[in-house]
Amino acid sequence: MTQIKNIGVYTSGGDSPGMNAAIRAVVRTALYYNLEVTGIRRGYEGMINGDMLPMDRRSVANIIQRGGTILKTARSLEFREPEGRKQAYEQLKKHGVDALVAIGGDGTFTGAKVFGHEYDIPVLGLPGTIDNDLIGTDFTIGYDTAINTVMEAVDKIRDTAESHDRLFIVEVMGRDSGLIALRTGIASGAEAILIPESKTNIDALYERLDTGRRDKSSKILIVAEGDEAGGAFEIGKLVKEKYPNYDTRVSVLGHMQRGGHPTCMDRVLASRVGVAAVEGLLAGHSNEMVGIINNQITYTPFENAIKHTVEADPNLLKIVEILSL
Incomplete structure (x- = not known):
């Protein structure tokens, strides 16, 4: 098993209901395995600026029912440049972070994929987007x-x-x-x-x-x-x-x-993949998105998970036509 001591967790891109449930699951699972957890505020922008804080059980108390994200989110143009990613890596090392869990969509995973290949730090992604447009999971956090x-x-x-x-x-x-x-x-x-x-x-x-x-x-x-x-x-x-x-x-x-309180489905989905992310990191997984397909946890490489153009389900289109009569 990979020797990981401190997992950094962050949300990036558009917010989605259930992100807080995912943060909670990552934090509490890490603590269950006697790991430290660092919350990174405002996504990649916060990573570059060192906007990080240690998290414990109380940090995620009473948040599973809340929409949005307690860690805030932002988009970062600076992270798209090598200099920005280098600064982010230096901040992670400064705060003792040696693994990452990224919660977001295709933009978040694009950044994580590049960062994971450039630097020796394992990273897993959780599918947090209302669009449900990622390959490697039946549903994304927030879609329901x-x-x-x-x-x-x-x-x-x-x-x-x-x-x-x-x-x-x-x-x-x-x-x-x-x-x-x-x-x-x-x-x-x-x-x-x-x-x-x-x-x-x-x-x-x-x-x-x-x-x-x-x-x-x-x-x-x-x-x-x-x-x-x-x-x-x-x-x-x-x-x-x-x-x-x-x-x-x-x-x-x-x-x-x-916005709004996440549904039961989104809370359970976020909890399951949050636990699987920490356990996946400990088992040596990296540069992958954690999802659920046919009710089973899956790990899909970022390059495959990131948005692809797919055909709409013809069966659903036919249902619309039939039932609109």
């Missing part, structure tokens, strides 16, 4: 909470849409991935979804609206922000031109999708 937040918001929008006989176009997060839009579209009974993985066919959308139930007083379209047509406002403009008789409104859910 985000889609439940969207579903609840769309349910409320449906209430006012029904009351006023309106067509609502709801934009959700997903610049490169439409998984939030796809699942919430099914869960909320949307008439159609538009996602970046599928080429937008505006004529097919018009046909869907033309052939849908005439007696249905409300209609919901879910649009991922990365849709090639330009997002909800552009789609709304086209729909208004085509159907001036529709009372069409646009609602952009924005950053509310990142």
